[in-house]
Amino acid sequence: MKLTRRNFLAWAGLGAVGAVACEGFGIRHGELDLQSPVRLPEDLVRGTDNWYASLCRTCPSCEGIVVRVMEGRAKKIQGNPFFPINQGKTHARCEAGLQALYHPDRVPSPMRRSGPRGSGEFLPISWQPNGMDSLRTALQARGSSSVMITEPLRGHLGLLADRFASAIGGEQLGFETIDNNTFRAAVKNVFNQDTLPDFDLENSRFILSFGADFLSTWVSPTRFNRGYGEFRQGEGRDRGLLYQIDSRFSMTAANADKWLPVRPGWEGHVALSLAQVIVSEGLEAGGVDVGALVGGDAGIQRLNTFRPEVVVQLAGLTPEMTGGDPVEFLKDLARRFARTRPSVAIGGGSAGAQSNGLFILEAIYALNYLVGSVGAKGGVKFNPGSPWDGVPASGKVGSLEDWDRIAEQIRSGRTKMLMLHGADPVHGLPESLRLRDAIAQADDLFVVSFSPFIDETSVMADLILPDRVYLEDWGDDITEPGPGYQTVGFQQPVVNPLPDLDPLSFPDVLLTMSQELGRESQLPWSNFKSMLREGSDALFAMNRGSVEAASADEFWNNLLKKGGWWDENTTGPANIQAPNGLIQTIANKASDPDFAGIGLGSDSYYLVPFVHNTLLDGYNAHLPWLQSAPDPLTTVTWQTWVELNDVTADRLGVKEGDIVRIESSKDSIRAVVYATPAAPPNIIGVPLGQGRKSGSDYATDRLGKESSNVMDILETTLVRDTGSLAWASTRVRVHKTGESVSISKLEGNSRAVEIGLTPAEDIIKTIRPENA
Amino acid sequence: MVTQRENHKWGMVVDLDRCTGCQACVVACQAENNIPINTQSYFQQRRAYEWIRIERYWEGEFPNVKARFIPILCQHCENAPCEPVCPVFATYHNDEGLNVQVYNRCIGTRYCSVNCPYTVRFFNFWQPQWPDRFRNQLNPDVTVRTRGVMEKCTFCVQRLRRGEVNVERRGLEPLTGERIPVADRKLNYRQMKEGNYMPACVQACPTNALQFADQHDETGPVKAIFEEANGQIETREHGGHVDEAHTRVYRLFEEVGTKPNLIYLKKVDAFPVDKRPR
Structure with a gap:
């Protein structure tokens, strides 16, 4: 089927009506039957609201949402109470998806550049023939030397973008300003896992976090916040203790019981000093083979070079910071961490963003082996891979080396076409890479942006083909990190684009192009929805998981109704054997940070x-x-x-x-x-x-x-x-x-110190640190 | 029209030991209640509208420093200082424990705002404006207030009414959309139980630091806490002593005698900072 705006809308409309016909977040079958000519939700004037389940896309973690829709307009986003990651809760970011949907600065229709590159001067064009023809011509001429830069893509869009890039002979790479590549490498080296792990904060009694601002932005904050609430005041449990070792006073440090301001780049040494205390005092959890983990006597000797006495100097810890002798403080911390089980060590953020960041994160995560929290309740939990063969569960994200290479390719003219979706590398890369200049000065470069908004990279585009915003489009995502078991979220269009906007779904454009370029063998789907439907049918055929249905159609409907599919019985590995001599290997890698x-x-x-x-x-x-x-x-x-x-x-x-x-x-x-x-x-x-x-x-x-x-x-x-x-x-x-300038802040002119009436309970009722 | 219903008495509990200051409640409230966009100049003029806000307090000095977060919203006081000063009865206390603002009556004297010890009333100094497209998002259940009118947290009264419609007439659990058995669908406050009616802030709060329910609801999360807090007030009124060290329950500015329908649970401090004078 040739994709036109009209029949695309018909597809989307039919799909959306299918989505309406559910009990959960919708209306009753009977009412639809009475209104058979009506095919679009905004034509239903019922005076009541409908709730549709979908996915949030305002941050890289994947959260389930439900969207309140009234007469074809989205009114409110809330957490999907069924979805395992956020269980009905949201971050502030999720709510603002509505403003992306109804943003006054959305690119209204396809546009081509009319002024010098980067000037921001564009002229509107039509999708057919101009927009699609220009794209096809460019792909035919330049596809084999093209680079597609996207947000980190998982699930079927990840598969589609990857296959599209290889079908045309180009390259596809995900972009993140602050990427998780170092964290990912540490997880691979320490736990031999390919997907990011989950942290069972809810059941943990002691959290030792190095640099990871997990309550604010790090990896999956809504999930961690849920766990944190229970960690503090969950029913039927002791109050947990959180230590944050962080060079900056982050939001997580602000919520910690104790913040230790370490010199940047020395977190790994602190982690090894804690390991040294645990090993030398025999505080490890039962069943842990310390000899194998540390690497025998040689390993212990190596570890002894990280004694707290040595490390406090390097890490810049002073008696003022630790409220007494810093050496004793580290020893006390190691004892608490080892004895208050289950405990968990987390590292990331600025701790991994040093020249020796990989060593630092490995040293931190290795601590989990010593206290027996690897794969255990209240510790690090691992996630299984994708339920579908070939569909990626992790986004492929380029490193700085990759971006340096691509900037060089653009300068040398080897990259002749740049495709952009959901990524703004010009804004997000260090200026010294000179990507902006490279794009601006490349004579023989064709830049296509699929972004619905102008940003610093898409303003340099020759052609802008605006994508739909996520609340108008189909999609899916394999949550990363998952909750410890297989979880897939599904995204459905909850509204259609406003009449004055003319966007076209990015995956559908890719599929149309692959057909027009004769690449159906690699991408045999007519549109993205049918690709997702195939995924749904595959899940149905597995006959497991949270969605129950008698037929594939019913399964698809129930899947969209619940916003996803998950199988609590398909968990990641619980028993992971530490590589022999792991801590010695890490200690041998130790190095000073470079500035x-x-x-x-x-x-x-x-x-x-x-x-x-x-x-x-x-x-x-x-x-x-x-x-x-x-x-x-x-x-x-x-x-x-x-x-x-x-x-x-x-x-x-x-x-x-x-x-x-x-x-x-x-x-x-x-x-x-x-x-x-x-x-x-x-x-x-x-x-x-x-x-x-x-x-x-x-x-x-x-x-x-x-x-x-x-x-x-x-x-x-x-x-x-x-x-x-x-x-x-x-x-x-x-x-x-x-x-x-006049600072724009909520706080008053005089600094807010002390809170008035006793805000904090000085005497700890549930857990006294000295007894911990 | 206020539905006559003797049994409802709404109350909120804020657990400061769970609150991380993440701002989810703040944005959720703005999305729900058609609050104008707080531009940079609104903040610079100290006229930003935040029906719920997170205040941050510093304690101590580096390196022994702590930040405290406390969400502040209308306390829906039983003895509300804002109410008696309104010359046109635009603000009053309804029989469900809500402090209600009638926008149609308000003539903008701002006496209520002056009298509120919590600074949770916001005056519309300007006609609220949104770009046309953003207006698509406005909540149809909530008035867009005009210039010259006072506004404040309503405990999302519109969601309470929606909840009633959904629970009692449509037979649906508002949050999950599941059907309620017919026998259970009757006008009874226990129908409106915890979980099927929540203000937007409570609904969003990722750590469950905010809890909201009927204070009479035996199965709800707030009844026991309100009983403890009411007991404290009674003890103090009779000249008794409340052992502050062994309770987390307190009301904001309790000594003012406003009797808020909002209760705070203190943050637990494992290692208190040295609070010597600066």
Whole structure:
């Protein structure tokens, strides 16, 4: 079938009506029968609301949502109570999907570039013939030297994009500003798993987290928040204890019982010192073969070089930080961690974003073997792979080395075509890679963007073919990390695009192209929905899992009704054998972190960038609800701030609202000062997310001095053995500019200290640390 | 029209030991209640609308520093200071324990806002504006307030009414869409049990720090906590002593005598910071 807008709408409409015909989030069969000529949900005027299950796509983790639809307009997004990852709960980001749907700055129709590249001048064109013809011609001429850059893709879209790229002889790669490649490599080396693990926080009694801001943005925060609530005050259990070892005072550090501000890049040494105490004092869990794990006497000798006495110096731990002798503190921490079982060690975020990040994360995750929490309740739980053969359960994400190579290919003219979907590498890569210049100056390069919004990369496009927003489109996702068992989420169109918009589904465009280019043998589906339906039929044939049905049709309907399929009996492995001598191997890898550029000195600071609580790396910067959601710690909105310790701010002679220039060896940016008692004096924190140079007004209408992109000044240090960007390994100088702005924050003008009436219970009722 | 129903008395419990300050409740509230977009200048003028907000307090200095989060919303006081000062009876207490704002009556004197010790009333200094497309999202169950009118948290009263319709007339559990057996479909407050009616903030809260239910509901999550809190008030009124160290229950500014229908559970602090004067 040739795909036109009309018959695509008919498909989508039929599918959507199919989705309506359910009891759960819909209306009764009988009412549809009476209105047979009606095929679109917005034509049903019933005065009541319908709820459709779908998936949230405002962050890389996959959460089930239900969307309230009234007369064809989406009104509210809530968590899908059935979905295992979030169980009815949501993050602030999920709610704002409605603003992406009804955003005034959506690309309304296909467009072609009419001015110089990057000028943002476009002329509207039609899909047929202009848009599709241009795409086909470009693919015919340049497909074999093309690169498709997407968000990390899992599930059937991952399969489709991968096969499409290989069918035309090009390359497909996922892009994430802050990628999980180092975490993934550590999981592979320590646990020999290909998918990311889950952490059973709900049943844990002690969480030891290194650098992972898991309550805010790290990996799967809604799931971790659910677990955290139970960890703190779940019924019938003791209150758990959380220690956060983190160079910056993150949101997770703010919620921890104890925050230990470690020098950036030395987290791995701290983890090994804890292992040394556990091993030397014989605190390991029963059944753990310490000899094999540590690597015999030689391993123990190696481990002894990480004694707390040695490490406290390296990690910069002082008696003020630990409330007494830091050596005793580390020993006490090791004992608590080993004795308060089940306990779990988590590492990620800035801890893995150092040149020695892989060593750091491996050292952290190896601790889980010592306390017997690998695959166990309250510990690290593993996920099985994809239920379908060949359908990826993990997104393929490029490392900094890959992006450097692609920028070089563009410069040398070997890459002749760039296809973009859901990724903004120009904004998200360090400026020193010069990707923007490479694209702007390449003479023989054709750039196609499928993004429904203009961003810094798509503004350079020659052709924009706007995709549907996720609430208008089909899709699926294999949750990563899953909840410890096989879980697939399904996304269905809950509304049709507004009449003044003319988007076309990205996967459908790819399938149409593959037909027109004669590649049906590799991609034998007429449209994406039929591909998903095939997946549904395959799940039905497996005859297991959460969806019950007598026929494949009923299965499809029930699947969409529940928003997905999961099988609690298909879990990841519970017993994982540690590689022999694992801890010795890791200890032998130990190295100091490298900081290129500005050296250590009294006027230099460690720059710790962090992912914005709601905007992430800037992916959501165009959504005003998320711009106006205050940062939890500083309460700043709409601006790029820099967290400076009070003492540091005094020394620099700046106060809140002043503009400082933050300078690395690469470049400099400006940001608004937020002086805080919680920042370590030698560290400055700057959020990602702002500083968009093109796109929606909500992302771009601020002055350069109050909205900037911290990626612009990062050194391009690599994490050894993974090729990822070591984004926390930049040192900077901070200069006063003499300018200031009115800071836009929720907090009042005077600093909020102490909370009034006794906010915190000083005496712990459920668990006394000294008894732990 | 207010449905006459003697038995309802709504209440919320906020467990500060679960709250992580993540802002999910804040955005959920804005999505549900047609709250204007809080632009940068609204924050700069301190006129941002946040029916629920997360306040953050610092305790201590580096390195012994803590941040405390506390969600603040209308406390729906029994003795609400905002009510007696309104010259036009635009704000009153209904028989379900809700402090209600009647937008049609409000003439914008802002006396109520001045009198509220919690700063949870918001005045519309401007006509709310959205780009045309965003208006598609507006909740049809909630008024768009005009310039000159005071507004505040309603405990999502529209969701309560929807819940009643769904539970009692349509026979559906509002959250899961499952059918309720016919025999159970009758006008009875126990039908509106925990889980089938929730304000948007409670619904979103990923750590379950917010709990909402009928204070009389034996099976609900808040009854025992309210009984403990009411007991404390009674003890104090009779000159007795409440052992603060052994209870997590407190009301915000209890000494003001507002008797909020919102109860906080204190954060548990395993290692309190040194609170010597700065």
